[in-house]
Amino acid sequence: MRSDPTVLPPASRDHPLYRVKSAVDWALGWFLVILMGVAVVNVLWQVFTRFVLSDPSAFTDELARYLLVWVGLFGAAYASGKRAHLAIDLLRTRLTGRAVHWHGIFVGAVVGLFALGVMVVGGVRLVSLSFLLGQTSAALGLPLGVVYLALPASGALIVFYFTVFIVERVRRLRGLPPTLPVLLETTAEAYVETADTARVSPDEPDLTHPGGPPPPAPADGGPSPPR
Numbered sequence: 209m210r211s212d213p214t215v216l217p218p219a220s221r222d223h224p225l226y227r228v229k230s231a232v233d234w235a236l237g238w239f240l241v242i243l244m245g246v247a248v249v250n251v252l253w254q255v256f257t258r259f260v261l262s263d264p265s266a267f268t269d270e271l272a273r274y275l276l277v278w279v280g281l282f283g284a285a286y287a288s289g290k291r292a293h294l295a296i297d298l299l300r301t302r303l304t305g306r307a308v309h310w311h312g313i314f315v316g317a318v319v320g321l322f323a324l325g326v327m328v329v330g331g332v333r334l335v336s337l338s339f340l341l342g343q344t345s346a347a348l349g350l351p352l353g354v355v356y357l358a359l360p361a362s363g364a365l366i367v368f369y370f371t372v373f374i375v376e377r378v379r380r381l382r383g384l385p386p387t388l389p390v391l392l393e394t395t396a397e398a399y400v401e402t403a404d405t406a407r408v409s410p411d412e413p414d415l416t417h418p419g420g421p422p423p424p425a426p427a428d429g430g431p432s433p434p435r
Contacts (some may be wrong), residue, residue, distance in 0.1 A: 223387040225379075229289070229372050236286050236365065240279065247275040270347040274355050281358045285365035288319075291390050309377040312391070316377070320370040327363025335360060 221227075254268035287293050303311055338353035345352060376388045 221387075225372060225375060226387045229369075229388065232365070232368065233286075233289055236282065236289070240282055240286060243275055243279050243282070247272060247279065250275065267347045270345055274345075274350075277355070278358045281362035282365070285362040285369070288366045289369040289390070306381060309381050312377045313374050316370040316374045320367050320374070323363045323366040323370070328360045328367065331356065331360030331363055 250268050250271050254265055254272065257268070258264040284293075300308065300311055335353045335356045338356055339351065343352040344350060345355070372388070373391060376386070376391055380386060380391075
């Protein structure tokens, strides 16, 4: 029986790559939980003041918009770390062996460079310009540079994640054991040449013979019985 390529070896959980990424995942996940909690409380307060007190709060609408921006950007970074974004995998699913890792390195480099150039560099320029002009929000009086910080910060997280993925792909190309469970669902395709492609799961219908398996041929070589 061949080993299951989707099971992470226990020793790999002590690798610095796994531990650093797990720590960032944990911190970013809880940060998003806090943001969502504040957003829910803020919207509930807005509804309460509008329909119960008949005196709508002046800052809740603006705060809700800014929180939505932060949740969207940092949520995108978190989804990048979990490889949960929508992807067109027509090419990747046709690759096997080392080509899977080279494809992952190329995609990671493209996404990482985009996040670095557009989100990090462009975001830093936007934040600097906002602080330079002294722009503030209308209701909260909050410096808009603080609001715009979500752009370069989330971009830096995306760059971090895809850098980690590229390092992991290079390790796999060198024949080293896996350290990131999130990549195992794709690196498992490298084992396709050792898979038993003729096996059909007992829980799945046999699509090659919708009416069931074909009847056995008669021993004397005569015509097969009708189905």
